[in-house]
Amino acid sequence: MDKFYLENNALYQNLVAAFNNTRSANVSAPQTKKPSTELSSSNMIVSARIRPLLNEDIAAGFPCAVYPRSEKSGVVDLHDLYNHPRGRPVLRSSKYQVDRLFTPKATTEDIYDNLVANLVPFAWNGGIGTLFAYGQTGSGKTFTVSQLEKLVAMSLMAKDTGLDGTREVYMTIIDLAGNSAYDLLSSRKPISILEDSFGVTQLAGATEHLVQDRAEVMNLIDSAASFRRTAPTKKNDASSRSHGICRIRIKDPATASEGLLYLVDLAGSEAARDVAVHGADRMRETREINMSLSVLKDCIRGKVESDAYAYSLSSKSKQTRNKPRVPFRQSALTKVLKHVFDPASSRVCRTVVIACVNPSLADVSPSKNTLRYAEMLRVQVPVGMADKTESNPRAPMSWTNRQLKEWVAKNSGYPPIKSSILAPTESGTQLLHLPAEEFENRCLKTPGVSAGQAKAFRSKLWQMHIDSQRASDSLNESAESTPDSRKLSGYSSRDLSPSAATVPFKDRIRPGMVVSWAHSDSDPALKTSERTQLAVILSPLEAVRDGVNFVVDRAENGHQDGLAQGTETGGSGARYLCGLVTPGQIAEAYEMNLWQQVVIDVGMMESEVILEYDTGTRYYYISV
């Protein structure tokens, strides 16, 4: 093929020039409006960097095959020459679209400013920012990622970062080849990828360096690069045959909360011909690399789709769409990046992909694959949903950072909480997912704000979010029907009768009421150190048929069948069968465990607690 390209170089260049002339003539003609049925996700940016032709490409005589239309449009044309069996060769052109395009003139500093710089404050404030560089061998992935690592480090270790507070910065750099992982900061010591009992992936045996200054970080990056596993391919004399992962953990010592930055230099995807001269082991290695890249693509797409699914305001649209799958357990690479991909993770993530492209005609086929892969990563969010999520002043999930800041300024009480500290870059969704402790700590950084004000303000935001979900769900259930209070009541443990609030709660105990109660300290079956617990009333104990002791652990009998028990502590004697309400995975979220039952004496009950159901996270939250 290379011979064919070289022999027809002049023809190829003429055909490309003719294509470009026709296209620019058409550009001046009025454009039909693009049918805007979709738009891509803002937490995921797919970009492409076209590297310059290198001296060796030019010396080999191959022309340029990749033509960016304009950086703004993100559209790039690729021209291949097709050896037509009858007649002369023809030009085959294909067009690809990415969110951001970097032409050969762009420097890595431009890429940093445009794509990566805002991941730094994001991770500084507790988010997870991930950057992947993908592309065929020799396309400039290592060149790009190694420089970006240094730029990130310079920004994090600057004397004045311009960011609030101080942070401890920890760095780990590993190399992943197939299922084996190595610590590049400990002379390629083998390490293990394990999932601990909390489901968190641990890089067992990898060293984490607490870095103090720029010089130290630069040394670590250079030293890791020298331990990276490389082997020559036909295209690149020092080709990375493994995925290089740089993890930067940014810990806030005041709150122990942490953000993460992952900079991932993926192993080169290569055409079989590049390794054809090598043995079976290299071919197997190539298959493994291509398989892990394919799982990565499914995970990136799946995560964006699953976020869109989870945050969809409309329960109707959820019913009509299948729940997206994120197969993160299928490769070692995506297991290491579990926090980024696990749909159960409550962490806010932003992902940036850089598809690196070699512009030479000799590499046009793998370049097409790279750009096709990049296009497949651009997950589209239906416009209907975007409309709903973008412009509802009553739905915090739909707020941009600017809308959020305006709302905080007007609604956070006195003194007003500084929105630049509470949410420097976050959207409404991101602030809702901030752990409660971190949210309140940020509020407390505004002078004069009390812990009570911070707590009440978070409740206010959550209440608004829950109301907006409920309103949206009821709207979707039936546009024509009048609001049905029985349907709405399914979302709250609140008494439907407005006059109920005037009656002491112990005089109106009913099934479905949630109460706080104090249990005896020594009760091991409750598996918690908190003395005050929540429980949902199921029925009066008398309503339970005699002889069903296997469900109810009666106070008189002590523990039975491992179930929790209530004890009589001088109450009125009325006792209720209740289901335990236990903390969920997200801070301040609860789940109802109707099968974990306990008998509670009225005397042990302290107060009624109103729980509201949030369809987005499928947890209950205490309403204030």
Ligand SMILES: Nc1ncnc2c1ncn2[C@@H]1O[C@H](COP(=O)(O)OP(=O)(O)OP(=O)(O)O)[C@@H](O)[C@H]1O
């Ligand atoms: N934007 C650029 N400007 C100048 N030279 C570049 C650029 N990008 C890459 N190069 C050069 O191209 C060659 C290949 O780059 P690099 O090693 O980064 O490729 P790679 O995609 O990481 O390859 P592999 O997957 O085989 O490791 C290097 O000599 C590098 O210096």
